Amino acid sequence: MTINQSGWRPEMGNAEGGGIAGTFTGNRGLMLEEALIFEIGDTATTGVDLADAPTVASRLGGLDRNREIGLPGLTEPEAMRHYPRLSRQNYAIDLGLFPLGSCTMKHNPRLNEKVARLPGFADLHPMQPIDTIQGALGVIDQLAHWLKTLTGMPAVSMSPKAGAHGELCGLLAIRSALEARGDPRAVILVPESAHGTNPATAAFCGYKVENIPATAAGRVDLAALEARLGPDVAAVMITNPNTCGLFEPDMKKIADAVHAVGAFVYCDGANFNAIVGRVRPGDLGIDAMHINLHKTFSTPHGGGGPGAGPVVFSEALAPFAPLPFVEQTDHGLVLVEEETAGEHHAQSFGRMVAFHGQMGMFTRALTYILSHGADGLRQVAEDAVLNANYILRSLDDLLDAPFGESGPCMHEALFSDNGFAEGFSTLDVAKGLIDEGFHPMTVYFPLVIHGAMLVEPAETESKASLDQFIGAFRSVVERAKAGDQALKSAPHFAPRRRLDETLAARKPVLVWKETQVAAAAE
Numbered sequence: 001m002t003i004n005q006s007g008w009r010p011e012m013g014n015a016e017g018g019g020i021a022g023t024f025t026g027n028r029g030l031m032l033e034e035a036l037i038f039e040i041g042d043t044a045t046t047g048v049d050l051a052d053a054p055t056v057a058s059r060l061g062g063l064d065r066n067r068e069i070g071l072p073g074l075t076e077p078e079a080m081r082h083y084p085r086l087s088r089q090n091y092a093i094d095l096g097l098f099p100l101g102s103c104t105m106k107h108n109p110r111l112n113e114k115v116a117r118l119p120g121f122a123d124l125h126p127m128q129p130i131d132t133i134q135g136a137l138g139v140i141d142q143l144a145h146w147l148k149t150l151t152g153m154p155a156v157s158m159s160p161k162a163g164a165h166g167e168l169c170g171l172l173a174i175r176s177a178l179e180a181r182g183d184p185r186a187v188i189l190v191p192e193s194a195h196g197t198n199p200a201t202a203a204f205c206g207y208k209v210e211n212i213p214a215t216a217a218g219r220v221d222l223a224a225l226e227a228r229l230g231p232d233v234a235a236v237m238i239t240n241p242n243t244c245g246l247f248e249p250d251m252k253k254i255a256d257a258v259h260a261v262g263a264f265v266y267c268d269g270a271n272f273n274a275i276v277g278r279v280r281p282g283d284l285g286i287d288a289m290h291i292n293l294h295k296t297f298s299t300p301h302g303g304g305g306p307g308a309g310p311v312v313f314s315e316a317l318a319p320f321a322p323l324p325f326v327e328q329t330d331h332g333l334v335l336v337e338e339e340t341a342g343e344h345h346a347q348s349f350g351r352m353v354a355f356h357g358q359m360g361m362f363t364r365a366l367t368y369i370l371s372h373g374a375d376g377l378r379q380v381a382e383d384a385v386l387n388a389n390y391i392l393r394s395l396d397d398l399l400d401a402p403f404g405e406s407g408p409c410m411h412e413a414l415f416s417d418n419g420f421a422e423g424f425s426t427l428d429v430a431k432g433l434i435d436e437g438f439h440p441m442t443v444y445f446p447l448v449i450h451g452a453m454l455v456e457p458a459e460t461e462s463k464a465s466l467d468q469f470i471g472a473f474r475s476v477v478e479r480a481k482a483g484d485q486a487l488k489s490a491p492h493f494a495p496r497r498r499l500d501e502t503l504a505a506r507k508p509v510l511v512w513k514e515t516q517v518a519a520a521a522e
Contacts, residue, residue, distance in 0.1 A: 028493075031088065031089075031495065032085045032088065033495070034082065034085040034086055034089070036512055037072055037074070037082055038072050038512045038514075040072065040074060040078055040082065041071075041072025041073050041074040041078070042072060042073055043068065043070050043071065043072055043073065044073075045073045046073035047073050047074045047075040047076060047078065047079070048076075089495040089496075091438075091439040093105050093106070093107055093108065096437065096438065096439075096465070097438065097457060097461050097465050097466070097468075097469050098439050098458075099438065099439065099440070099441040099442075099455045099456060099457060099469065100439070100441060100442050100454075100456060101245070101412040101413075101414070101441055101442040101445070101453075101454025101455050101456040102195070102243055102270065102271070102412065102442055102445065102446075102454055102456065103295070103301070103442065103456070104270075104271075104273050104292075104294075104295035104296070104411070104456055104458060105301060105456075105458060106273070106294070106295070106298045106458050106459075106460065107298065107458070107460040108298055108299070108300055108364075109298060109367075109368065109371070111367060111371060112298060112299070112363075112364035112367045112368055113364070115363055115364070115367045116360045116363045116364050116367075120135055120136070121135075121136065121139075121359065121360070121363050122360075124136055124359055126354075126355035126356060130332075130333075130334060130335060131332070134332055134333055136359060137326050137333040137334075137335060138333060139359075139362055139363055139366055140158055140326050140356070140357070140359075140362055141326045141328070141333060142366060143158070143310075143362050143365055143366040143369070144156045144158055144310070144325075144326065146366070146369050147291060147310055147312060148312060150276060150277065150280070150377070151269075151272075151280055151281050151282055151286075151289065151291070151312045152280030152281065152282030152283050153281070153282040153286070153289070153312035153313060153314060154282075154313070154314070154315055154318055155312065155313040155314075155315075155317075155318035155321055156310050156311065156312045156313065156321075157169055157310060157311045157313070157321045157322050157325065157352075158308075158310050158325065158326075158356070158357045158362070159322065159324065159351075159352055159353045159355075159356060159357045160290065160308070160309040160310065160311055160352060160353075160357075161307045161308065161309060161353065161357075161358065162292070162307035162308070162309045163195075163197065163268070163270050163290055163292045163307075163309045164197045164200075164201060164309075165290075165307075165309050165352070166269075166290025166291070166292075166309030166310065166311045167197060167198060167201040167237070167266070167268065167290060168201050168204065168205070168352070169288075169290070169309075169311045169322060169352055170266045170287075170288035170289070170290060170311050170313075170317075171188075171201060171202060171205045171207075171235070171237075171266065171288075172205065172322070172349050172352075173288060173311075173313060173317045173320040173321055173322070173349060174234060174235050174264045174266065174287070174288065174317065174320075175205060175206075175234070175349075176320040176347065176349040177264070177316065177317055177319075177320050178234055180320070180347060183262070185231070185232055185233060185234035185262075185263065186206075186207060186208055186232055186234065187207060187208050187209075187210055187232045187233050187234060188202035188205075188207040188208070188209050188210070188233075188234055188235050188236070188237060189210055189211075189212050189225065189228060189229075189233055189235075189236045189237070190202065190209055190210070190211060190212065190236075190237045191211075191212040191213075191214060191220045191221075191225075191236075191237075191238055191239075191242070192211060192212065192213055192214040192446075192448050193214050193218060193219070193220065193239060193242035193243050193244050193246075193446065193448065194237055194238060194239040194242065194243065194268060195239045195243055195268045195270060196243075196445070196447075197268075198237040198239070198266075198268055199237075201237075202237060207234060210228065212224055212225050212228065212236075214244075214448060217246075217403060217406040218242070218244040218246050218402070218403040218406060218448075219242070219246060219248055219249065219250065220238065220242075220248055220250065220254060222250045222253060222254060222257075225254060225257065226257050229257060229258065229260075229261045229263065230261060231261065231262070233258075233261060233263045234263055234264065235258070235263050235264040235265065235266050235287075236254065236258050236263065236264075236265055236266070237266045237267075237268065238251075238254065238265065238266070238267055238268070239267070239268035239270065239271065240267055240268075240271070240281075240284075241271040241274045241275065241410040241411065242271075243445070243446040243454075244402075244403055244414055244446055244448070244449070245388065245403075245409040245410050245411065245412035245413060245414050245454070245456075246403060246406065246409060246410060247274075247275070247410055251284045251285070252284050252285055254285075255284055255285025255286065256285060258285075259285065264287040264288070264316070264317065265285055265286050265287045265288075266286075266287065266288050266289070267281055267284075267286040267288070267289040268289070268290065269281065269289040269290050269291045269292070269296075269312075270290075270292050270295055271295070271410065271411060271412075272289075272291055272292075272295070272296045273295050273296045273380070273381065273384055273411055273458075273459075274381055274384055274385055274410040274411035275381055275410070276296055276377050276378075276380060276381050277374065277377035277378030277379075277380065277381055278378060278381045278382070281312075282312070282314065286314065287313065287314040287316055287317050288311055288312070288313050288314070288317055289311065289312050290309045290310065290311045291309065291310050291311075291312065292307075292308075292309055293307075293308040293309070293310070293361050293362075293364075293365045294307065294308075294361075297364070297365035297368045297369060298364065298365070298368045299360075299361040299364045299365050299368075300361075300364075307358065307361070308357060308358040308361035308362065308365070310357075319345070319346075319347040319348075320347050320348060320349055321345075321348060321349075322348055322349055322350060322351060322352045323336060323337055323338065323339065323345065323348050323350065323351050324336055324337040324351070324356055325345070335356065337351075379459075380459050381411075381459075382459075383459035383460075384410075384411040384456075384457075384458060384459040385408070385409075385410055385411055387457040387458070387459060387461055387466060388409050388410065388411050388412050388413050388455070388456060388457060389408050389409055389413070390463075390466055391413045391455055391457055391466060391469075391470060392404065392408075392409050392413035394466075394470045395413070395415065395470060395473060395474065395477075396415075398474055398477055398478070398481075399415040399416075399419075399453075399477055400415060400416045400417075400418035400419055401413070401414065401415055401416075402414060402415075402416055402449050411456055411458075412454055412455060412456035413454075413455045413456075414446075414449060414452060414453070414454050414455075415452070415453040415454075415455070416449050416450055416451050416452060416453070417429075417450065417451025417453070417480075418450070418451070419481060420451075420477075420480045420481055421480060421481055421482065421483035422483070423483075423488075424480040424481075424483065424487065424488070425451060426443045426444060426451040426452070426453055427443065428480055428487050428488060428490065429453065429473075429476050429477060429480050429487075430443050430453075431487075431490040431491050431498055432476035432479065432480070432487050432490045432491070433472060433473065433476055434490065434491035434493075434494050435490050435491045435492055435493045435494070436472035436475070436476065437472070438469060438472060441453050441454060441455040441456075442454040442455075442456075455473075457469070
């Protein structure tokens with residue numbers, strides 16, 4: 001096998017077989033092929049001339065590095081070209097519609113970014129004296145106020161870093177409340193339509209998890225839930241709107257039934273984007289709910305961060321909320337970081353994080369809320385629901401929509417692979433969409449639907465962009481129904497062809513070794 005200096009390999013494909021055209025460089029027009037940074041650079045040289053470091057006595061206590069670090073040396077132009085070239089091979093919300101269901105890949109307004117970069121916000125340090133960060137504490141306090149207003153809840157914890165972290169925060173408060181009254185309940189009920197992290201969080205907190213089935217209409221089976229409620233149930237973790245993209249019309253009845261047996265209601269608020277400004281979860285009997293700021297209030301989604309998942313609490317759980325929190329005093333805003341006997345936070349279950357939260361995310365979220373106003377946030381929810389239903393009804397003549405007869409969906413439309421030609425699957429459609437220039441929708445989730453395809457267009461997409469996506473989606477699905485064999489090897493026009501995903505998951509190659517190049521050349 002040969003490798004030229006550009007990094008092009010024969011297995012990348014050619015003009016006849018699809019994939020990267022058979023060019024000398026490996027490039028396809030302006031889509032530039034890029035080798036690994038280790039293949040570009042040389043570990044024996046650097047991109048700049050540096051004098052030898054002077055010899056000094058080590059102060060590392062025997063922890064000195066005993067071999068070369070192995071980083072490649074690149075010139076400045078090489079380094080500056082490498083990362084933009086890689087970025088061109090990725091998909092982003094700035095490039096087009098991002099139809100991931102349940103993830104709400106919202107547009108990030110540039111106004112938010114400008115405000116987050118203002119001096120006094122961008123250069124904060126978490127250990128600054130309180131009197132030097134009054135403005136920052138004011139942002140946290142004001143954002144907390146609007147989150148409580150929008151949810152109809154009396155208290156909020158701002159420090160959780162993400163949705164699952166928020167779930168943990170809510171369950172720890174529930175566990176603390178039960179312990180305070182000497183109640184040893186040990187079971188958490190999780191409906192089939194809940195987010196997948198819910199049972200994991202409950203198990204992590206030491207609870208036994210039991211499943212509650214869904215109805216044929218994709219909602220919680222109220223009768224089954226009521227039949228299981230009892231003195232051993234600590235809480236119900238419910239997602240509303242749920243992962244099937246549907247609102248739970250019996251939410252108030254569910255909450256009343258749970259409270260009647262002395263248990264609590266945790267709501268996964270990941271889908272708050274569909275109801276913000278329209279429904280206040282506190283009015284439905286919710287005791288705790290996390291809010292993903294990236295999903296509802298347009299902060300960057302991050303790649304595992306920088307996240308923020310504030311948790312709102314009912315009056316019953318507010319005393320057990322974690323520290324720290326911002327409090328107004330006669331001397332200005334203060335950050336309450338320790339439990340004090342006799343005070344209203346004396347029952348707090350403690351801290352979840354080292355510091356105060358994600359300031360950049362708070363600033364962006366508050367900017368989004370203030371720039372939209374009450375009417376704008378209400379329209380966000382309405383437009384998100386409108387766009388999802390437009391996709392649902394534009395495709396349900398061709399695709400199986402499992403809950404299409406149950407009425408309108410909320411912010412995401414759910415389809416299945418029912419009706420595809422034998423041997424064709426949801427994965428084939430997803431790969432075909434890459435050739436059409438779209439990131440695929442969420443696939444095989446929720447698990448209650450075989451071959452699920454969950455599409456969430458978000459509220460900012462125009463009718464023109466939705467029509468283009470619908471046209472591409474229809475085209476690929478028609479190929480799957482007709483048994484077009486070329487679809488089985490899609491994508492053909494992406495920088496890389498289809499992977500063996502099972503092998504990649506089980507035996508990922510995470511470390512580059514120079515021997516790999518020699519082995520590939522043999």
